Amino acid sequence: MTKFGSGEGYLSKSRIIGYGLIFFIMLTGLALAIGGIAARHIDCKGNNCDNTFRYYWWIIFYTFGTWVGLGYLLNRRSLTEYKLPMVAFLAVGSSQTMPLADANLQQWQNCLNDVISPDEIEIIDYRCTSEFEDNASAAAAGFVIITICNLLWVVWAGSLKEPPPQQLKRESPNSVNTNGSTKKVDDQRPPLPHS
Numbered sequence: 001m002t003k004f005g006s007g008e009g010y011l012s013k014s015r016i017i018g019y020g021l022i023f024f025i026m027l028t029g030l031a032l033a034i035g036g037i038a039a040r041h042i043d044c045k046g047n048n049c050d051n052t053f054r055y056y057w058w059i060i061f062y063t064f065g066t067w068v069g070l071g072y073l074l075n076r077r078s079l080t081e082y083k084l085p086m087v088a089f090l091a092v093g094s095s096q097t098m099p100l101a102d103a104n105l106q107q108w109q110n111c112l113n114d115v116i117s118p119d120e121i122e123i124i125d126y127r128c129t130s131e132f133e134d135n136a137s138a139a140a141a142g143f144v145i146i147t148i149c150n151l152l153w154v155v156w157a158g159s160l161k162e163p164p165p166q167q168l169k170r171e172s173p174n175s176v177n178t179n180g181s182t183k184k185v186d187d188q189r190p191p192l193p194h195s
Contacts, residue, residue, distance in 0.1 A: 019074065022149065026067060029145025033060055036104070036139025043132065056139075059096045063146055066093050070153065080160050087158045094150040101143035108136040 037060065041053045066089045073079040073086060111128035 022152065023067075023071070025145065026149045029142045029149060030060070030064060030067075031142070032138050033100075033142025033146060036135045036137070036142055039135040040132070040139065043135070056100060059093070059100060063093045063097065063150070066090060066150075070157075079157060080162065083157050083160050087154050090150045090154045090157070094147050094154065097143045097147045097150065101140050101147060104136045104140035104143065108133055108140060111136070 037053060037056045041049060041056075044052065066086075069089070070079075070086060073082055079086065111133050114128070
């Protein structure tokens with residue numbers, strides 16, 4: 001049985017290049033987010049560092065797991081069968097990475113504008129150094145790229161056409177007409193190959 005979309009053009013050269021480019025951009029965003037958050041976590045001076053960054057790490061690994069599933073479904077050519085859950089996973093990931101991007105952008109912007117007073121430094125667990133600004137901007141850029149890629153996949157996967165319905169019911173050799181009489185029906189199945 002052939003799957004929907006498994007024709008000659010399913011894995012054309014342009015699609016392979018397109019998928020490869022999108023996955024490269026996705027992994028670049030993921031690397032930026034991991035690098036920025038890891039450096040911020042290491043440099044964190046407060047008492048609440050693990051709790052502050054636990055949510056960041058959870059979302060990063062959730063996103064990575066969703067992308068592994070997406071790659072698996074694309075490789076198996078079965079994304080149309082699982083498009084609804086995949087779109088839901090990607091949409092949830094996007095809704096969670098947007099606030100993380102915003103939080104890093106706000107902290108980076110506050111440091112650039114010297115908005116943070118010395119009294120607030122102990123409360124928010126970071127100090128405005130050039131290294132912190134670089135890490136916050138890298139994490140923000142990574143989360144923005146992740147969000148954009150997730151939203152592109154949501155639009156693309158959500159617009160996939162459903163596969164044509166499979167005809168599960170076969171005509172029996174003797175079918176009953178509406179008047180109750182039986183009539184011999186030609187079998188529509190292809191002939192078996194002879195050995």
